Amino acid sequence: MQDDESAIPPSDPLTLFEVWFAEAKESEPNDANAMALATATPDGLPSVRMVLLKGHGHDGFVFYTNAESRKGEQIRANMRAALLFHWKSLRRQIRIEGPLEEVSEAEADAYFHSRPRVSQIGSAASDQSRSLPDRKVYLDRVAALEQRYPEGDIPRPPHWTGFRLSPRHIEFWHDRQYRLHDRRLFTRESADASWSNTLLYP
Ligand SMILES: Cc1cc2nc3c(=O)[nH]c(=O)nc-3n(C[C@H](O)[C@H](O)[C@H](O)COP(=O)(O)O)c2cc1C
Secondary structure (H helix, E strand, C coil): CCCCCCCCCCCCHHHHHHHHHHHHHHHCCCCCCEEEEEEECCCCCEEEEEEECCEEECCEEEEEEECCCHHHHHHHHCCEEEEEEEEHHHCEEEEEEEEEEECCHHHHHHHHHHCCHHHHHHHHCCCCCCCCCCHHHHHHHHHHHHHHCCCCCCCCCCCEEEEEECCCEEEEEECCHHHCCEEEEEECCCCCCCCEEEECCC
16 A cells, blocks of 8 residues: 655654644644643542643643642642643644653743733632632632732742653654554653654554
């Protein structure tokens, strides 16, 4: 059978991520940086939700959240996670797995204060993932913060922070003709080890 296009190259996976991410930013209608984040309790109960990728490089993939949320509690108890990008318009998927570490306070402050003021207020006012008796309770908390800090930055709540996933597995999947899809898995034992890779049956 004739192959339809070139295969996923066995190049450096973080460079390959850059290439695919750049193409996704061009092709996706919005939020090319949206990714599913899977976490699990220490006894193995999984949960998944979308978050936004807010930084990436050779040291890992960064997202920000409320560390007292459901995901935050799971992360605190089990500092490992999996990320999934699915870029529908490109028919591509990337799966990334590895240990997490919290970003530094300076990094969290810098990102928090780079957000629009209204977003800073919204997250400072949110007890993310806890029961909200009435939406008005949340809006009142937003209004109270607006009044307390009428201008300038809002202090970052200490539980609003970021986590960096240091990749140990990165798998690229690309749709190919006749569902003969292409998969290449890159693995490494530690952050400073070199990558190995293999094709996988689709
Ligand atoms: C496209 C998209 C992006 C999101 N980005 C974030 C994010 O960066 N950080 C975050 O805490 N929640 C984000 N959310 C909300 C989460 O999916 C989730 O509802 C929230 O974090 C609570 O999750 P938890 O109860 O599992 O902790 C996003 C939701 C969507 C649909």
